[in-house]
Amino acid sequence: MNIYNFKETNKLILLFNSLSNNKSLSKYLLSRSKDKILSESYAIIKSPKFIYLYQKLIGRIKKEFKFDFYYQKFPSARVSQPGDNENPFHIDLWSGHGQNIINFWIPIVSLNRYNTLYTVDEINSKKLIDKHVKNDFDRNKFQKNSFKCAKPVLAKPGEVVVFSNKNIHGTINNISKSTRLSFDFRILKVGDDPGIRDINKFYECTKVKLDNKKKKLCTCYALFKKFCLAYFSCFTKKCN
Numbered sequence: 001m002n003i004y005n006f007k008e009t010n011k012l013i014l015l016f017n018s019l020s021n022n023k024s025l026s027k028y029l030l031s032r033s034k035d036k037i038l039s040e041s042y043a044i045i046k047s048p049k050f051i052y053l054y055q056k057l058i059g060r061i062k063k064e065f066k067f068d069f070y071y072q073k074f075p076s077a078r079v080s081q082p083g084d085n086e087n088p089f090h091i092d093l094w095s096g097h098g099q100n101i102i103n104f105w106i107p108i109v110s111l112n113r114y115n116t117l118y119t120v121d122e123i124n125s126k127k128l129i130d131k132h133v134k135n136d137f138d139r140n141k142f143q144k145n146s147f148k149c150a151k152p153v154l155a156k157p158g159e160v161v162v163f164s165n166k167n168i169h170g171t172i173n174n175i176s177k178s179t180r181l182s183f184d185f186r187i188l189k190v191g192d193d194p195g196i197r198d199i200n201k202f203y204e205c206t207k208v209k210l211d212n213k214k215k216k217l218c219t220c221y222a223l224f225k226k227f228c229l230a231y232f233s234c235f236t237k238k239c240n
């Protein structure tokens with residue numbers, strides 16, 4: 001797991017302050033139902049402002065990772081409220097995602113050790129999977145041993161937590177008094193297996209965007225060339 005500081009995410013998380021009319025977002029989150037928080041968060045995620053800033057973040061990630069990739073069209077919003085139960089430890093391969101997907105997880109409010117995500121490093125994840133999953137799978141033992149190796153992600157709001165299918169992850173019971181709001185998305189290198197997901201429905205591709213840009217440039221160039229030729233032929237006729 002790595003944590004990145006991309007300045008593009010700071011503007012993105014500021015958009016969520018509109019939920020509380022720029023007053024305390026944490027207080028607002030405590031006063032609303034999960035359904036209400038999620039529906040309002042998705043209205044932000046699907047807004048043109050968010051989409052514009054999200055594209056900028058995708059461009060920044062492409063610059064950092066130096067390869068073309070598919071990425072989720074719209075990130076997912078997640079909420080963990082006081083009293084919420086754990087989300088058992090797992091890797092995303094088990095829910096049908098491709099082997100090599102990479103997760104980007106971004107907290108919008110301050111985290112504590114109960115309302116956050118837990119991740120297991122790659123070496124311990126491999127050991128746990130070899131020990132538990134390749135033999136008779138005992139979910140309780142797997143949960144217990146994963147928790148022993150897991151560490152809470154205590155990133156700051158706007159920091160970008162990156163982990164892969166090589167990292168077991170999950171959450172524990174939220175016995176804190178704070179609600180966590182975060183958003184996340186997955187990316188997949190071009191050419192890698194998307195698992196059972198329909199890649200065209202779920203993902204956009206950085207390569208397509210680039211090709212579209214190239215196409216637009218070519219069209220502009222062709223129009224400019226046509227204009228110049230017409231202008232000069234007109235000019236030559238007048239001179240003759």
Ligand SMILES: [Fe+2]
Nearest residue numbers: 090091092169
């Ligand atoms: Fe997951």
